[in-house]
Amino acid sequence: MPQKKPSTYRIVKAGEPHPQGWNVPPVNDLRSAIELLKTLPEQYVESNREVDPIAELAGVYRYIGAGGTVMRPTRIGPAMTFNNIKGFPDARVLVGLMASRKRVSALLGAPERELGIQMAEARRNVTPPTVIEPENAPCQEVVYRAEDEGFDLRKILPAPTNTTEDAGPYFCLGLVLGSDPDDRDNVDVTIHRLCVQSKDELSIFFAPGRHIDAFRLKAEAAGKPLAVSINMGLDPAIHIGAEFEAPTTPFGFNELCVAGGLRGQPVELVECLTVKQRAIARAEIVIEGEILPGVRVAEDQNSHTGKAMPEFPGYTGEANPSLPVIKVKAITTRKNPILQTLVGPGEEHVSLAGIPTEASIHIECEDALPGLVKNVYAHSAGGGKFLAILQVQKKNAGDDGMTRQAALIALSVYRELKNVILVDEDVDIFDTDDVMWALQTRYVGDIDTLFVPGVAGHVLDPTQQPFYDPRVTAKGTTTKTIFDCTVPYHLKEHFIRAQFKEVDASLWLSS
Structure with missing residues (x-):
């Protein structure tokens, strides 16, 4: 769907001086974001001490830098990469990339107090994504197909749990990309609660009114699966830009256009290998799959804790008794990929949800x-x-x-x-x-x-x-x-x- 570009603004390319004085950095993926943070004092740390992804990793970061509505004591601190994940000798996990308004300011280029205004301008100045050839897509450097012998996503990716009572391991920053079953150009991207259920299945929780859920229901009514890609380890502009909601981004609006507006250059997409969908080409990790029609599972079917995971208000949510299922068809990654996660009630959620909230309110109030x-x-x-x-x-x-x-x-x-x-x-x-x-x-x-x-x-x-x-x-x-x-x-x-x-x-x- 064509996106409006009001003539009152202009797109500024990454790295160029901005007319408002914003200094948009040349970040286009997670790795360039980390390299930028390494140049800033007290914004990034790494640990080589072994950490268990089951409850321990989040427990550590609760003290280091989670902030937000996490139970005290906590604080806003640096982003942290764990280089030694128990049971996953080749894995790395990053937490807290956006868990600081100061850090988001450095990553997006606007002052801390003007981030909402910058997001509002990016919404008004959209840059649609572009599709590139597979040979130019870092996210497909390594490929694991579900049909291969021994495939088990639980052994490939170290999905963490936040607490000991979580329903199971979760992918907490998986950006789900889906499209209308009858119109592939009608695309939506959103972050959803994804719980690992088996070697090749995830459950997905949809809050009311999510556009991808509308696509799913339409496909399900026709008895068909809905092809999706789950994209992890991204340029923070993509994650934050994806958190706009209706009516600021109405049904049919592709939120990847906002990330393009923030960076002054399009987000690059690539065709998936096993499903008819596209993925974010510079992602660290992509899970390709299909939401199955008519299939439901209890979120805690493996743990029976009755709980889901800690949510942004600061409480642990109840496990949902009946959630749709994603059948995984493949996992593609960069070489030596970084799994990106967050602590549910932490300051990272505030950045992800709050800055687009500020932008949405600013846009409508300024117009009215x-x-x-x-x-x-x-x-x-x-x-x-x-x-x-x-x-x-x-x-x-x-x-x-x-x-x-x-x-x-x-x-x-x-x-x-x-x-x-x-x-x-x-x-x-x-x-x-x-x-x-x-x-x-x-x-x-x-x-x-x-x-x-x-x-x-x-x-x-x-x-x-x-x-x-x-x-x-x-x-x-x-x-x-x-x-x-x-x-x-x-x-x-x-x-x-x-x-x-x-x-x-x-x-x-x-x-």
Whole structure:
């Protein structure tokens, strides 16, 4: 499907100076991303100590750099590659590549506070992917076919578990690429929960409304499998760009176009070897397979723990009793591949989901209310999904109502958003203390709170279930809340923060 390219922007090629001052680095795959991080202090570490992928690897990174909604103690720290994986002598596992806004800034080229704005521009300035010849695709340097004797994906790839009660090993950063059974050019890419079930089968969990699930249902209705590729170890622009959701990226929009817009060059694809689908050519690992029609398995059929894995809200999800199955046809890799994973509730999820959330809200608010919303932050406490902080600049009395309208736009453009906090332009939205200060000094509960009850939210929020709220008839329904912590326009002169003299404080530190 052709993508719109508004004339108000232009694409900037990777490595070129950006008109907004952004310095887009020449990153086009995971390896070039790692090489960039190696040049930056305290952003990347490697370990040669043996680590068990079953619970231990995630347990280590919980302390090193997971951050996010992981149970304390944790912190935001460097990305980490484990070079010695128990049971896999030739494997490497990377965790936490995007588990820091500072690191994402370095990888994408925009300042930390402008990443959402950069993503918004990339959505407006799409660059569609291109298909290259197989001989130029690093992802197919090594090939394992399911028909080969002894094939067992459990022995080829060290899929980790996050905890000892996980349903099984998971591929946590597998970008699934699928297309409409009747229109191969109608492509969608999304990250889904993929649990290893056997030597050649994975279960896949679809949250409601996912476009690939619509493709699956269409194929299943015709009694046909849906061909997919699962792409792991990628340029972070691909992972983050893929996390846009409808209506910002409507049905029929290929999110790989956003990654192309971020980099100023197309994402390269290659034809799969065993299924009629395409894969990301510079991926570290590709699993080729088909989602089987009419086949379902219990997610924890091998472990019987009753649990799935830790999810972004910070709790371990329940195992799903009936999930679709992907029959693996082949695994292709680069030489000495790097398996990329994440810790479910960590800061990496915040970057993946939150930056596109910020972009989506910024795009729609700017289109509807030009100049009012200055910036947006999808806060870590909500995993990048549940909580958004909007910074506004009121210019007249009418903007009191428009500010609340912006919050309603935010809730409508991002369905999974639960709470919105509105603050003035003098509040630092990336500083939680400053936001809480606004909540204490510019907010009165019974006049500055708006409730929007009975609307769709997110099924992984444990409060959005009938056992918590008897009014809810189905999982994923909730009351959404707007906290207006802005000063009424006519009172702004009474809420001016203490003004300090501007000085160069470094002069006192260097003497």
